[in-house]
Amino acid sequence: MKMHPKKRIEIIIELPLQGRITQVLDTQDVFGYTIFSAQGGRGQEGPWQRDGIVGDSGRMVAIVCIVDPARLDGILTQIYAVIERQIGIVSVSDVEVVRADHF
Amino acid sequence: MKMHPKKRIEIIIELPLQGRITQVLDTQDVFGYTIFSAQGGRGQEGPWQRDGIVGDSGRMVAIVCIVDPARLDGILTQIYAVIERQIGIVSVSDVEVVRADHF
Amino acid sequence: MKMHPKKRIEIIIELPLQGRITQVLDTQDVFGYTIFSAQGGRGQEGPWQRDGIVGDSGRMVAIVCIVDPARLDGILTQIYAVIERQIGIVSVSDVEVVRADHF
Amino acid sequence: MPAKATQPHNHQTGARRAGGNTHMDTIFTGLSANLLSPIVLFFVVGLGAALARSDLSIPEPFAKALSLYLMLAIGFKGGAEVARVGPDIDLLLLILAGVILSFGLPVIAYWALRAASPLGRMDSAAVAAHYGSISIVTFIAASDFLESRAVDFDGYLVAVAASMEAPAILTGIWLARRGHATGKVTQTPSLREILLNGSIVMLVGSFAIGWITGADGMKTMAPFVVDPFKGVLALFLLDMGLVAGRGLRSSARGLDARTIGFGLYMPLIGCAVATPLAILLGLSAGNAALLLTLAASASYIAVPAAMRLALPEARPAIYATLSLGITFPFNLAVGIPLYFTLAHAIA
Amino acid sequence: MPAKATQPHNHQTGARRAGGNTHMDTIFTGLSANLLSPIVLFFVVGLGAALARSDLSIPEPFAKALSLYLMLAIGFKGGAEVARVGPDIDLLLLILAGVILSFGLPVIAYWALRAASPLGRMDSAAVAAHYGSISIVTFIAASDFLESRAVDFDGYLVAVAASMEAPAILTGIWLARRGHATGKVTQTPSLREILLNGSIVMLVGSFAIGWITGADGMKTMAPFVVDPFKGVLALFLLDMGLVAGRGLRSSARGLDARTIGFGLYMPLIGCAVATPLAILLGLSAGNAALLLTLAASASYIAVPAAMRLALPEARPAIYATLSLGITFPFNLAVGIPLYFTLAHAIA
Amino acid sequence: MPAKATQPHNHQTGARRAGGNTHMDTIFTGLSANLLSPIVLFFVVGLGAALARSDLSIPEPFAKALSLYLMLAIGFKGGAEVARVGPDIDLLLLILAGVILSFGLPVIAYWALRAASPLGRMDSAAVAAHYGSISIVTFIAASDFLESRAVDFDGYLVAVAASMEAPAILTGIWLARRGHATGKVTQTPSLREILLNGSIVMLVGSFAIGWITGADGMKTMAPFVVDPFKGVLALFLLDMGLVAGRGLRSSARGLDARTIGFGLYMPLIGCAVATPLAILLGLSAGNAALLLTLAASASYIAVPAAMRLALPEARPAIYATLSLGITFPFNLAVGIPLYFTLAHAIA
Numbered sequence A, B, C: 001m002k003m004h005p006k007k008r009i010e011i012i013i014e015l016p017l018q019g020r021i022t023q024v025l026d027t028q029d030v031f032g033y034t035i036f037s038a039q040g041g042r043g044q045e046g047p048w049q050r051d052g053i054v055g056d057s058g059r060m061v062a063i064v065c066i067v068d069p070a071r072l073d074g075i076l077t078q079i080y081a082v083i084e085r086q087i088g089i090v091s092v093s094d095v096e097v098v099r100a101d102h103f
Numbered sequence D, E, F: 001m002p003a004k005a006t007q008p009h010n011h012q013t014g015a016r017r018a019g020g021n022t023h024m025d026t027i028f029t030g031l032s033a034n035l036l037s038p039i040v041l042f043f044v045v046g047l048g049a050a051l052a053r054s055d056l057s058i059p060e061p062f063a064k065a066l067s068l069y070l071m072l073a074i075g076f077k078g079g080a081e082v083a084r085v086g087p088d089i090d091l092l093l094l095i096l097a098g099v100i101l102s103f104g105l106p107v108i109a110y111w112a113l114r115a116a117s118p119l120g121r122m123d124s125a126a127v128a129a130h131y132g133s134i135s136i137v138t139f140i141a142a143s144d145f146l147e148s149r150a151v152d153f154d155g156y157l158v159a160v161a162a163s164m165e166a167p168a169i170l171t172g173i174w175l176a177r178r179g180h181a182t183g184k185v186t187q188t189p190s191l192r193e194i195l196l197n198g199s200i201v202m203l204v205g206s207f208a209i210g211w212i213t214g215a216d217g218m219k220t221m222a223p224f225v226v227d228p229f230k231g232v233l234a235l236f237l238l239d240m241g242l243v244a245g246r247g248l249r250s251s252a253r254g255l256d257a258r259t260i261g262f263g264l265y266m267p268l269i270g271c272a273v274a275t276p277l278a279i280l281l282g283l284s285a286g287n288a289a290l291l292l293t294l295a296a297s298a299s300y301i302a303v304p305a306a307m308r309l310a311l312p313e314a315r316p317a318i319y320a321t322l323s324l325g326i327t328f329p330f331n332l333a334v335g336i337p338l339y340f341t342l343a344h345a346i347a
């Protein structure tokens, strides 16, 4: 099967920040992204658990976004501007996709 | 630690389609897969949010399946036949696993 | 953007085991991890579905942990000791991160 | 607890007794009373919150639980009512009428869309399937409307509603495929998938249990299925308002006026087609109002999922927005009082 | 609201007063009445839906919420009942009996499985632990059965149920390890993990609050813990039916007849072992029926999770299918009326 | 169902009539009665379970649903009460007082923290915003306290509570930024984001519907919003106890004594500042008790999320632990009876 190399960006970020990140992705003309709600975790601020939280603060989400390598740098610069002062982890990996449209 | 190279297939697909994809994976003798429910996202059809949906239509899931590289091509061909006319993103990445059994 | 190479460990494990794995990660001085609850899947023990389960047993979670490559081997050895007799899949992939702190 | 135990019966016979003075209801007073009922107002709050981009949201697993509760309750009450008054031979005729409507209405809807909207074959067929099928929440809102006006109707109407969910899906698929050799593997959902759909099982199962356990079962279940029912319905309608509002906000721009118009006149066509059947069957005002409402309502749960499988080329933004964003609010606010007035006139 | 306020007491004394005519109950009428109760029927609908592969499902967070509600309600009502009639010295003896049963029954179960099934040491030990422990939903269904027959029982039975959850886990682990030097780090769950298990905390905490707040607390909580209780139980049993049906569908093939047979005769053994204890303690018919039910029931929440940690080599498909797919339906449909008839005879 | 229909009114007028004998309440009997109420005890069970590291937990989507229910119910009841007694010109004055408190209290809190705690500018400003805003669950617990003592208060206090949520956020941001040129793009949440916050929309929307639909609406909704209310509140407080306990366990070590002390004396300062306003407005004992409670309570839902956006450098472990782990339990157990005694003295 013919595959096309792309980049998979995974942004783990606090729920209240989600809107700011998706706004960046929207203005960067990213073709799409998918958000997953985390159930718990631990960081330097200690452990957390979704079922032990009231409200949005303290919960993390993962935003997964598959993009063309050519767009990667511009997107990362913008994302970094948002999360610089915030809790958040941005990791990038190489993937191959089956269809080259919509990336 | 001795590691074994495998492929990680990540299929982001509409919930109503889930059964068709898992059927393909089952017939392809894939040893296993794990499904995650997405919380929201955006694509060419616009944004969506799980907490703003009634029913299954419009929600996405991610099916993660770690397979032996030798099986990859057969599986992708079959998956592609299902999602060709549908909304869906299939990406493949390289991973290493600790145990080589059940892949 | 300057990127730093890291390893992304993804541990798919039964929910009752979660505590044992996070304990290992905690003692290995891992800087953080994030846990996602799976919605369903299939393995050699057959299919399962979160909405068709009472109690914790039989449900899987994915623990995602981004670490420095130098720490990888020690962590994997410890994790393997826990999951050796259990159901569970550990996969490792290469990622690049934007900020090098906290890994 | 004797006082409590008899309550559901009191409640229901009370509702049935006082039917007389509804003759006074004009369509306007009925309409304005309806617009100020808690359930419509909760829908409006949800709609307004979504349109104003509030972050108010109902967690999806809980919203699904609310809808399961509503189906359990309406099914059980319907079955218990049948146990109380005895089954009725009309039930079978009415189910037949419902199935015919569900099979037939999509043809009219398809024709209207092709004639008077820019939608293509696929989109038209998918939309048409939604309008042949029914919305159980619209049905519940209509029952609630009748109960609050003390208008009699039969419990077995729930079974009619359940039987109308699926046939339209088959017509929709047929409309899309008619005369087109589909080179690709056709992906029709199986009949088992359609008929054992969760909401049909819940409705029919609860209906059967209500029927089997009758008054004793009702005594046991009333504090769960009767007392909090309207409150749960109000909360669910808040969520429906949020969903409808979000849908409108993100997709309404894409719809042209003729398509939106279809979402407003198609319920009236459905109602008009069902009217002769209601007359023919000699339905009571309550039963007729519910049949007209079912014909006028459009699915937004079962059919969209089936269409994603069967007609993936049809655009969900179109059918979801039409049925949930246009037709559902229209029926809730204006349609139900209208169909009731009409039913009253013909009964 | 004076009428409402006294309702729970009316309800409970009502239930206790009318105990006399149950002498007429034969096992057959009891059985058939039970099979037609809403809760059993909802279980049957769930089971049927799952076996027919309907997509009906209850969202897991909501199903968990239902089970938390049931434990809160049953605990609170038990505590309030103790506050009403005063604590009883028998409570301690009964808890002791329960703990002995929980420790002891797994030994019998293990012996039976090794003697008359193909299961190995690990699987047998894990299954045995399930049958020593208890199913709180079976306990609730039995209380409901007694209440609907106006049979008296003591509120503190809830505490007995809570005390029987954990001991069997220890016996199960001991059975698996006996005489095998475990080279690997043993992974026994700590006593704290076992005793502070969520369901035990919920039961015991609610029981204590019911006891402390007594009649006043009951007045406040009754519209939440009493009125909708049976309805919530019915909905939860629908989910249990779905879960049991899915489990049966995916794993039943793997079980041989002798293993399935164990799921049917082991409850009877548990009941038989508990019977002399019930006679010895001179329990009332209601209390005896509940103790027999607890002995006969098998865990499907706490023990499976503990077994995954302690005995990972044991196959979950076996113990989950047996306790949830075979023994639970058996107890719900046939066992409870049977244990009640027996309890009635010995009391 | 006539008996049922009039119940909410009976209930409320009953509550208002018997106000006289509360004069006998001393602060100590009030306190001990409060400590033994089901809702406080459920909080204690949750707190204890979390501190003992039990795995008891309430699924987050369900906990969110409980909080939505509580806001719907308290809003609706408030609105229906306003419809019953007629709107009151005092409402506007009281809202004004609330808004002033919400804007002003953070300044005092900030000053106290900078003077008598090691917290820096950012952390102090973020904590201060929490104490200017309010906790709706504390408000609900206080209403419940008043109702169970048959003390009169006005339904429109709900609107006051809603109006006090947001202003403190603006003061907190201003305190953090004052005199510091922020080189970076400022990330203040927009006014729309703050004012259309889900909980404000739910409260105000339900309040409006309760007002519009009045006695008729209440008749429909009472079995949902009145009957099970206290039970739901108890379950929610169990969850709050779990959350507070987990927070304390993981972060309390990090807090020094002076910061913890702030969580105990700041509610008293809030109450003290509100007291002259309550006297000035000539509030009744019930209204005054609620205003003092609002001033004394600290937000733990809306403000934390806003602070993550606006002041990301402030550490959530500090403000969440203070408001939810220290101040909330203090108000629940000790504060509410105290504020009521004070309100009683000044009214």
Ligand SMILES: Nc1ncnc2c1ncn2[C@@H]1O[C@H](COP(=O)(O)O)[C@@H](O)[C@H]1O
Binding pocket: A012, A040, A041, A042, A043, A044, A045, A046, A047, A048, A060, A087, A088, A089, C031, C032, C033, C034, C035, C064, C065, C066, C067, C102, C103
């Ligand atoms: N190395 C990591 N890998 C995966 N997730 C992480 C990692 N570090 C932090 N996180 C997630 O980010 C959250 C906040 O991290 P922190 O700011 O370090 O407290 C944690 O609770 C985790 O959910």
Ligand SMILES: Nc1ncnc2c1ncn2[C@@H]1O[C@H](COP(=O)(O)O)[C@@H](O)[C@H]1O
Binding pocket: A031, A032, A033, A034, A035, A064, A065, A066, A067, A102, A103, B012, B040, B041, B042, B043, B044, B045, B046, B047, B048, B060, B087, B088, B089
């Ligand atoms: N590039 C992408 N990366 C990750 N998820 C995507 C991407 N594009 C689309 N999706 C997901 O697929 C859904 C449907 O996409 P679309 O068909 O483009 O509307 C979106 O709502 C996203 O959840």
Ligand SMILES: Nc1ncnc2c1ncn2[C@@H]1O[C@H](COP(=O)(O)O)[C@@H](O)[C@H]1O
Binding pocket: B031, B032, B033, B034, B035, B064, B065, B066, B067, B102, B103, C012, C040, C041, C042, C043, C044, C045, C046, C047, C048, C060, C087, C088, C089
């Ligand atoms: N190859 C795989 N890729 C992804 N997930 C898997 C894979 N194999 C097993 N799993 C997950 O692990 C669970 C247990 O697997 P098993 O022990 O083989 O029954 C399955 O139900 C899946 O959720």
Ligand code: NA
Binding pocket: D105, D130, D131, D132, D133, D134, D135, D270, D294, D295, D296, D297, D298, D299
């Ligand atoms: Na229709």
Ligand code: NA
Binding pocket: E105, E130, E131, E132, E133, E134, E270, E294, E295, E296, E297, E298, E299
């Ligand atoms: Na047992």
Ligand code: NA
Binding pocket: F105, F130, F131, F132, F133, F134, F270, F294, F295, F296, F297, F298, F299
């Ligand atoms: Na305050």
